[in-house]
Amino acid sequence: MRFMIMVPGNEESEAGFxxxxxxxxxxxxxxxxxxxxxxxxxxxxxxxxxxxxxxxxARLRFSGGKTTVIDGPFTExxxxxxxxxxxxxxxxDEAVAWMKRAPFGDGVVxxxxxxxxxxxxxxxxxxxxxxxxxxxxxxxxxxxxS
Amino acid sequence: xxxxxxxxxxxxxxxAPGTMPDAGIxxxxxxxxxxxxxxxxxxxxxxxxxxxxxxxxxxxxxKPKVTDGPFAEAKEVxxxxxxxxxxxxEDAIEWARRAxxxxxxxxxxxxxQEMSDFPPDVQKAAGR
Numbered sequence: 001m002r003f004m005i006m007v008p009g010n011e012e013s014e015a016g017f018x019x020x021x022x023x024x025x026x027x028x029x030x031x032x033x034x035x036x037x038x039x040x041x042x043x044x045x046x047x048x049x050x051x052x053x054x055x056x057x058a059r060l061r062f063s064g065g066k067t068t069v070i071d072g073p074f075t076e077x078x079x080x081x082x083x084x085x086x087x088x089x090x091x092x093d094e095a096v097a098w099m100k101r102a103p104f105g106d107g108v109v110x111x112x113x114x115x116x117x118x119x120x121x122x123x124x125x126x127x128x129x130x131x132x133x134x135x136x137x138x139x140x141x142x143x144x145x146s
Numbered sequence: 147x148x149x150x151x152x153x154x155x156x157x158x159x160x161x162a163p164g165t166m167p168d169a170g171i172x173x174x175x176x177x178x179x180x181x182x183x184x185x186x187x188x189x190x191x192x193x194x195x196x197x198x199x200x201x202x203x204x205x206x207x208x209k210p211k212v213t214d215g216p217f218a219e220a221k222e223v224x225x226x227x228x229x230x231x232x233x234x235x236e237d238a239i240e241w242a243r244r245a246x247x248x249x250x251x252x253x254x255x256x257x258x259q260e261m262s263d264f265p266p267d268v269q270k271a272a273g274r
Contacts, residue, residue: 004194006224017264029264029271047190051150052257058239059254062247069239074254079222081152081256086192092201099203100210110203113224116193124169129176136183136191143231144189 002046002088002115003095008108009080014053014073031103039087044098046086054080086115148189148231148258149238155225156250160216161196174246182230187241193226222252229258 017025039045051057054072061068074080089095092114099110118130125133167175182188194200198216232238235257242253261269 002192004192017268022265022268026268026271029268033271049148049150050259052259054254054256056235057254057256058235058242059252060239060242062251062253063249067243069243077222079220081224092199096201096203096212100212102203102205102210104205106206108205110205111197111200112203113197113200114195116195116226120195121166121172124166124172126169126173129173132176132180136179136188139183140188140190143186 001091001095002086002117003092004113004115005085005087005095005099006081006111006113007083007085008110009051009054009082010107013082014055014075014080016053016055028103035101035103038101039085039098044087044089046088048083048085050083051081147233147235147238148229148260149235150256150258151228151230151238151242151245152254152256153225153227153245153247154222154252154254156248156252158225159197159220159223161198161223163196163199165196167193171246171248178244178246181244182228182241187230187232188228189231190229191227194224197223 012021036045036048054074054077057072057074059070059072059074061070087095087098089098092112095112099112102110104110118125118133179188179191196215197220200215202213202215202217204211204213230238230241232241235255238255242255245253247253
């Protein structure tokens, strides 16, 4: 089973990496690097990324056939994300056990979500669509490795 | 540059465990994924089961606390994402515009941090 874990954003992540916080950030990177190393060695970690502040992002709202683009920052949103992991484990309990060991300080709340696998969709994923989906995945893997 | 297109479907915060997209959406999404693949921009994509099947880990006082879903106060819940490689934020927005989203959905576009964005000592601290 694959799970996605969302790391929430806050004022600090929204400010980006500032030179005056370099020492603190370096310490955080070292802790994260060690935690990631453990997950990689255990064959659990598939991906992990950090996201730039929402000030560098945009939102598209789809409504009535029209699309509205709003540039960041999205300060009104309480549910910002600053990064994520993708992990492969045997159960939700195992995903939770890994994340309890993540090096976070007080106030951080991680969200753990199971990823849909092709087999979950039942007849909605016709053999043709499934074949196409598998081809997309093969090409994405090739692109990531290029 | 890599961008994550994060999907926030309307109403997904209250989706019941086991909720599945219907055949029409799966077909439209697969066609859109095909266009991203053909253009050579697609790096990854996934759909997420409802939050009601998920869990939260809260860190406080050195002890992580686990709470299982559903979460009544959740508003903007992520339904899935695409990871794409394009030349600019504008390109990312153009791709997002073409996504076959139902009314009320939101796509949030976020640039991904690259290791090369950081100074050498930070890269070293991260084990690169």
